[in-house]
Amino acid sequence: MSRVRLLATGGTIAGKAGSQVEAGYRSGEVAVEGLIDAVPGLRALARLEGEQVAQVGSQDMDDALWLRLAARCGALFARDEADGLVITHGTDTLEETGYFLHLVLKSHRPVVLTGAMRPATSLSADGPLNLYNAVAVAADPEARGRGAIVVLNDDLHSARDVTKASTTDVQTFISPDPGLLGTARYGRIRYFRRPSRLHTEASEFSVEGLERLPRVDILYGHANMPPDLVHASVSLGARGLVVAGMGNGNVSTGVARALAEAVRAGVVVVRSTRVVSGDVGRNIEVDDDALGLVAADQLNPQKSRVLLQLCLARGMDARAVQDAFLRY
Numbered sequence: 001m002s003r004v005r006l007l008a009t010g011g012t013i014a015g016k017a018g019s020q021v022e023a024g025y026r027s028g029e030v031a032v033e034g035l036i037d038a039v040p041g042l043r044a045l046a047r048l049e050g051e052q053v054a055q056v057g058s059q060d061m062d063d064a065l066w067l068r069l070a071a072r073c074g075a076l077f078a079r080d081e082a083d084g085l086v087i088t089h090g091t092d093t094l095e096e097t098g099y100f101l102h103l104v105l106k107s108h109r110p111v112v113l114t115g116a117m118r119p120a121t122s123l124s125a126d127g128p129l130n131l132y133n134a135v136a137v138a139a140d141p142e143a144r145g146r147g148a149i150v151v152l153n154d155d156l157h158s159a160r161d162v163t164k165a166s167t168t169d170v171q172t173f174i175s176p177d178p179g180l181l182g183t184a185r186y187g188r189i190r191y192f193r194r195p196s197r198l199h200t201e202a203s204e205f206s207v208e209g210l211e212r213l214p215r216v217d218i219l220y221g222h223a224n225m226p227p228d229l230v231h232a233s234v235s236l237g238a239r240g241l242v243v244a245g246m247g248n249g250n251v252s253t254g255v256a257r258a259l260a261e262a263v264r265a266g267v268v269v270v271r272s273t274r275v276v277s278g279d280v281g282r283n284i285e286v287d288d289d290a291l292g293l294v295a296a297d298q299l300n301p302q303k304s305r306v307l308l309q310l311c312l313a314r315g316m317d318a319r320a321v322q323d324a325f326l327r328y
């Protein structure tokens with residue numbers, strides 16, 4: 001039987017409300033043993049051990065916790081203490097934590113992230129079945145070599161491709177362009193594909209020796225966007241900027257000028273998009289070559305931030321960062 005370690009970080013899956021039908025609740029209240037005990041048959045899937053790593057709503061997830069979580073995952077694999085990991089996590093920033101781990105962990109063993117949209121105390125709570133499926137994936141040798149996997153509502157997503165698409169629906173996670181990695185039906189797993197971009201063991205990124213991540217801000221594009229927000233970020237010490245641009249990562253003429261100034265000041269600027277699907281290509285409507293900008297290709301703004309932080313931590317310049325956005 002596979003040895004699966006469950007690392008709990010909080011989120012709605014561990015949330016409590018005043019009654020079974022109350023919308024308001026507090027994230028991160030149920031401890032890891034409570035999560036395990038709520039799922040019938042879970043211990044039949046794997047030799048399971050729980051560990052409380054944090055107890056936060058994932059809106060409070062930060063770089064320091066990512067580094068600590070990645071170090072813990074790495075240590076469990078390095079000491080051969082687990083064949084697979086499940087991380088319970090709030091859904092708000094689950095995609096970012098997942099992509100971070102997808103890039104920095106150096107193991108082919110499965111790392112599975114799951115969460116819930118309804119608190120643990122809710123009528124028809126979705127957490128228990130999500131956790132059941134997540135443990136089944138983490139225990140499955142077939143899950144190896146697929147990077148970090150997000151399991152929610154019977155779907156398997158690559159951490160690179162997944163994004164949260166509904167604020168309230170239990171069917172919140174989608175993988176807009178490449179589609180699902182697979183499905184899970186009461187622990188029976190089906191895989192459709194393998195991630196084609198670099199991850200985990202093939203990735204050049206790691207957290208070794210990293211004590212903090214460089215500051216990268218995200219600026220949201222919109223009609224009448226003030227260019228001085230770019231200057232504000234740069235003067236506050238951002239080493240990288242991601243623009244959630246309009247359409248194909250577009251920005252107004254004034255913002256483009258401000259971004260070019262930021263580039264000249266040594267800041268690496270990535271153009272992503274506020275649109276949920278489609279690529280951001282180089283030199284389509286914005287002259288990236290002339291302005292020194294990086295096109296995000298397929299990564300949304302929050303994932304672009306993760307990759308850019310790791311690139312900057314390795315001292316990459318804009319050209320190397322562009323290359324990374326086409327490979328990861």
Ligand SMILES: NC(=O)C[C@H](N)C(=O)O
Pocket residue numbers: 010011012013027056057058059089090091092093115116117118
């Ligand atoms: N569904 C959830 O988990 C939302 C919660 N705010 C969190 O991310 O922790």
